[in-house]
Amino acid sequence: MKIVEMTMPPMGESIFECTVLSWLVKEGDHVTEDDMVIEVATDKIDTEIGSSMNGKITKFLVKEGDVAVVGKPICLVEVAGNAENGQEPKGEKTNSVDTLKTTEIAKDIEEQVELITTSVNTDEKSTDESQRFYSPLVLNIANEENISRQVLDTVTGSGKDGRVTKNDILGFVQNQKTVSVSTLEVIEVAKPTPSIAMSDEIIEMTRMRKVIAERMVSSKRTAPHVTSFVEVDMTEVVEWRNKVKSSFQKKNGEKITFTPILIQAIVQAIQKFPMINIQVDGDSIIKKKDINIGMAVALPDGNLIVPVIKNADSYSLVGLTKKVNDLAGRARLNQLKPDELTGGTYTVSNIGSFGNLSGTPIIVQPQVAIMAFGVILKKPAVVETPAGDFIGIRHKMIISHSYDHRVVDGSLGGLFAKEVADNLENFETEKTNY
Numbered sequence: 001m002k003i004v005e006m007t008m009p010p011m012g013e014s015i016f017e018c019t020v021l022s023w024l025v026k027e028g029d030h031v032t033e034d035d036m037v038i039e040v041a042t043d044k045i046d047t048e049i050g051s052s053m054n055g056k057i058t059k060f061l062v063k064e065g066d067v068a069v070v071g072k073p074i075c076l077v078e079v080a081g082n083a084e085n086g087q088e089p090k091g092e093k094t095n096s097v098d099t100l101k102t103t104e105i106a107k108d109i110e111e112q113v114e115l116i117t118t119s120v121n122t123d124e125k126s127t128d129e130s131q132r133f134y135s136p137l138v139l140n141i142a143n144e145e146n147i148s149r150q151v152l153d154t155v156t157g158s159g160k161d162g163r164v165t166k167n168d169i170l171g172f173v174q175n176q177k178t179v180s181v182s183t184l185e186v187i188e189v190a191k192p193t194p195s196i197a198m199s200d201e202i203i204e205m206t207r208m209r210k211v212i213a214e215r216m217v218s219s220k221r222t223a224p225h226v227t228s229f230v231e232v233d234m235t236e237v238v239e240w241r242n243k244v245k246s247s248f249q250k251k252n253g254e255k256i257t258f259t260p261i262l263i264q265a266i267v268q269a270i271q272k273f274p275m276i277n278i279q280v281d282g283d284s285i286i287k288k289k290d291i292n293i294g295m296a297v298a299l300p301d302g303n304l305i306v307p308v309i310k311n312a313d314s315y316s317l318v319g320l321t322k323k324v325n326d327l328a329g330r331a332r333l334n335q336l337k338p339d340e341l342t343g344g345t346y347t348v349s350n351i352g353s354f355g356n357l358s359g360t361p362i363i364v365q366p367q368v369a370i371m372a373f374g375v376i377l378k379k380p381a382v383v384e385t386p387a388g389d390f391i392g393i394r395h396k397m398i399i400s401h402s403y404d405h406r407v408v409d410g411s412l413g414g415l416f417a418k419e420v421a422d423n424l425e426n427f428e429t430e431k432t433n434y
Contacts, residue, residue: 002081005061005073006052011042012338017069017135018042020062030056037075040068041207045305045338055079065159067135134164141169170214208303219365223404227360228414230399232421234376237261238395240429248434252318259328259350260320262373263293265423266348267313273416277345279366280407294344294364295324297331298353305331306364308344317434352376358398368404369413371420373397 011018018040025037034050037057041047055077062068062075132153134142142152147169155172157164196202205213241256248256270277270291279286293312296304307327309315315323330336347364352375361372376397383392401417 001078003058003076003078004053004055006037006057006075006077008040008068008070008072008074009049009052011040011047011070012342015042015070015338015342017067017137020064020066020068020074021046022064023060024048025057027057027059031077042338045336045341046207046334047336047338051077053077053079067163135166137166138164138169141166141173145173147173167210167214170218174217206301206303208305212303215365216362219362222365223363223368224406225360225363225402226405226408226410226413227400227402228410228417229358230401230414230417230421232397232399232424233381234395234397234424236429237424237427238376240427248321252321252434254318254321254325256321257324258352258373258376259295259348260317260324261427262350262424263295263309263312263320263324263348264317265420265427266293266346266371267291268423269416269419270346271313272419273412275412276369276403276408276416278368278407279345280368280404281366285407288345290343290345292343292345294347294367295327296347296349297328299332305336305341306344306347307331307336307340308342310343346370348373352397358400360400361402363402363404368406368408369416370402371417372400372402374399 008018019042021039021041023038025031025035031037031051032054033052036048037051038049039046040049057075058078059076061073068074134152138152141147142149152164152169155164155168156162157168159165159168237258241258241261245256248254274287277288277291279288290311291313292308292310294306294308296306298304307330309320309323309327312320327336327340344364344367346367347361347370349359349361349370349372351359351361351372355375357377358374359372361370363370374397376395378393379396380391381394381396382389383394399417399420401413401420403413403416
């Protein structure tokens, strides 16, 4: 028997650390590979982490509320095996000090953390600088908001041992609404205080609601939003879906909703207007090669989560239907993996499912555009035919396209919305291969 270290596995793109919510086992418990042992939270998702080996957990190296770093040990495990005869436990090959895998991951994480840390006002560093510890996420936010290390040292921390958390730094940023005066003196503007009556109920925001609120405020502060609207004739799509939905489900084992059809129309439009599939990095524009579509999903508690369909242009309509149903289903059961919430390049929101005509959606940063689809309603409309115009009953829907006016002008934003509408109105209703 020997003691080895279990490390925190990779959590997805750009996630270097997470907060320990709870241990799902106790010290002294025996676990096998893939048994859920710890629940953690990132700024994107709460998730459970499985064991990477078989053995008895002898000691926790991180406690509930602590920050766990990807690639670093989280607990000690007593496993079967003999180091002298070369036997290794099932799972990670390791020794009592560290493993090659752990060393490589930790080195990569430390290098990325160092890059983030050194990017925060390196010109202001001095020999008497505070030794207060800040997580890479807090330092990155401070860098983006041009907060110096001296100012950061004044932020009150609510974490363990007074550590500054993400909520602390974002709250500080929001409260620091300042105005320049002639003497260049900066004064703080106090937040408005709501009046509370005895009959009012005070409800504490959930962690997810706080994250959503922070992101929405940050997006509006970052990007000047402009929204274009287009009305779409969905009659052909509606009639086609009504005609094939039974046979579609029987043949493919999936219910066909409007969402995959809408996503397919967006993918086709992105292929024609690739400059909508970009991101902004300072004064640079990053043109994304992959088309990764995020789709907003409403959870039972009223919150929203945005799983991502990677390489959406590689799927047929059947493939998109399966992917949409799978991600939406697991999102509502809180079974998504962290990597399934990252990497989006364009987002869609189907607000029509709530009976809404239209809306002005907020961009998911660092993307530059988002599209919302309203409810499909029967309306009287002028129908143009070779024999002349007449009034008919048509299925109509309004699409709303919000875009970042720093890099997307009205012509591109409007043309893209019109292209999506054209793709839907020209949907191939006669094809049999989906």
